[in-house]
Amino acid sequence: MGEENKIKGINTFTQSLREEYECGAVEHQGAMLSQLLLTDKVLKVCQANSLWPMTFGLACCAIEMMATGMARIDMARYGAEVFRPSARQCDLLIISGTVNKKMAPAVITLYEQMPSPKWVIAMGNCAISGGPFAVEENYNVIEGVDRLIPVDVYIPGCPPRPEALIEGILKLQEKITGGRHPWPQRKMPANPEVIKI
Amino acid sequence: MSLVNDTLGKLKAGQFDVLESDYKKSGYHLEVKLNETQVQNFARMMYETEFYLDFVTAVHVAPCFQVVYQFAHFNEACRINAKAMANEAREIPTIADVFQGAEWHERETHDFYGVVFTGHPDLRTLLLSEEDADLKPLLKKEDKLVSVETITRKSEAEAEKKPVKKNIEE
Numbered sequence: 001m002g003e004e005n006k007i008k009g010i011n012t013f014t015q016s017l018r019e020e021y022e023c024g025a026v027e028h029q030g031a032m033l034s035q036l037l038l039t040d041k042v043l044k045v046c047q048a049n050s051l052w053p054m055t056f057g058l059a060c061c062a063i064e065m066m067a068t069g070m071a072r073i074d075m076a077r078y079g080a081e082v083f084r085p086s087a088r089q090c091d092l093l094i095i096s097g098t099v100n101k102k103m104a105p106a107v108i109t110l111y112e113q114m115p116s117p118k119w120v121i122a123m124g125n126c127a128i129s130g131g132p133f134a135v136e137e138n139y140n141v142i143e144g145v146d147r148l149i150p151v152d153v154y155i156p157g158c159p160p161r162p163e164a165l166i167e168g169i170l171k172l173q174e175k176i177t178g179g180r181h182p183w184p185q186r187k188m189p190a191n192p193e194v195i196k197i
Numbered sequence: 198m199s200l201v202n203d204t205l206g207k208l209k210a211g212q213f214d215v216l217e218s219d220y221k222k223s224g225y226h227l228e229v230k231l232n233e234t235q236v237q238n239f240a241r242m243m244y245e246t247e248f249y250l251d252f253v254t255a256v257h258v259a260p261c262f263q264v265v266y267q268f269a270h271f272n273e274a275c276r277i278n279a280k281a282m283a284n285e286a287r288e289i290p291t292i293a294d295v296f297q298g299a300e301w302h303e304r305e306t307h308d309f310y311g312v313v314f315t316g317h318p319d320l321r322t323l324l325l326s327e328e329d330a331d332l333k334p335l336l337k338k339e340d341k342l343v344s345v346e347t348i349t350r351k352s353e354a355e356a357e358k359k360p361v362k363k364n365i366e367e
Contacts, residue, residue, distance in 0.1 A: 140329070
C-alpha cells in the first residue's frame with residue numbers, strides 16, 4: 001500500500017508540475033519536470049533489469065528456480081540472478097512452492113521486511129491456488145499465496161519449467177516499465193542466409 | 198534369526214501376547230498385542246534389549262484408537278510391531294519417559310488423532326498451527342470407520358481357510 005501511495009504521490013506531483021508549465025508558469029519548473037520524468041523512466045528501467053530475488057525455496061518449484069539461476073538457463077541474462085540471503089536486500093519474492101499454515105506467518109514477515117519497491121511472483125500451482133492440495137480434506141495448505149500477500153505475476157505449472165520462470169520475470173519487467181524488454185536485446189542476425197547451412 | 202528367537206522368548210516370558218510374523222508379507226518379524234497397562238513395561242523391555250523406536254502412530258477404528266509402535270534393532274534384522282488399544286477416554290500411557298524420542302512422535306499422534314498420552318511432558322501441537330489444536334485432521338468420517346477386526350492381519354490358520362490366489366513366486 002505504501003508503495004502505491006508513493007507512486008500516486010509522484011504522479012500527482014508531476015501532473016501539477018505539468019499543469020503549471022502548460023499555463024506558462026515559472027520556466028525552470030519545466031526543466032524540473034522533464035528531468036523528473038526522465039529520472040522516473042531511468043529508475044524503472046534500472047529496477048526492471050536488476051531484480052534481486054530472495055533465496056527462498058519452499059518446495060519442488062525451488063529446484064526449477066535454482067536451475068533457472070544456473071549457467072544453462074542463466075536468468076542473469078535478464079539481470080535477476082542476484083539471489084540475496086536477506087529479505088532486506090531483495091525486491092523480488094518468488095514464492096516457489098506450497099505455503100502451509102505454519103509457514104504463512106514467516107512468508108508475511110519476509111514480505112514485510114522487504115524494502116519498497118517490491119514485487120511478488122507466485123510460481124507454480126501450489127502458490128497460485130493450492131494446486132493438488134486444493135481438496136476437501138486439505139487442512140494446512142494456504143490455497144493461493146495471494147490470500148496472504150499481493151501477487152504481481154502468476155506462473156502456472158507443476159512445477160513450471162525454467163523458461164516459464166524467465167517469462168514470468170519478463171512479464172514483471174513489462175509491468176514495471178510498461179514495455180517488453182526495457183533494455184535493448186541482442187537480435188538474431190539480420191540476414192538469416194548467413195547461418196543457414 | 199537368533200535375535201528374533203531370543204526376543205520372542207523374552208517377550209513370552211514377560212507375559213506378552215506375541216506372535217511370529219512373516220517378514221516378507223508383513224514387514225516385521227514379531228507382532229505384539231498390548232493392553233493399556235503393559236505399554237510401559239513393554240517399552241522398558243525394548244529399551245533394555247537395545248531396540249530403538251522407529252515410530253509411533255495411531256489408527257482410527259471403531260471402538261477407539263489403535264496405537265502402533267514399531268521397534269527395530271541396529272545389530273540384526275528384527276522388527277517388532279506393537280499395537281495397543283487406547284481406552285474410551287482416548288488415553289494411553291506415554292513411553293516418552295523410556296524413549297525420549299517418543300515425545301515428538303506422541304505429540305504428532307496427538308495432533309492428528311487426539312490420542313492423549315498420559316504422563317507426556319508437553320502435548321502442545323507440533324506439526325499443526327496452534328489455532329488448529331482441536332482440528333484432528335486424520336480422524337475418519339463416520340461412514341468410513343471400520344472395526345479393529347477388519348484391519349487386523351489374519352493368522353495363517355485363518356487365512357488358509359479362504360482360497361488364496363497363487364503367488365508369482367510359487
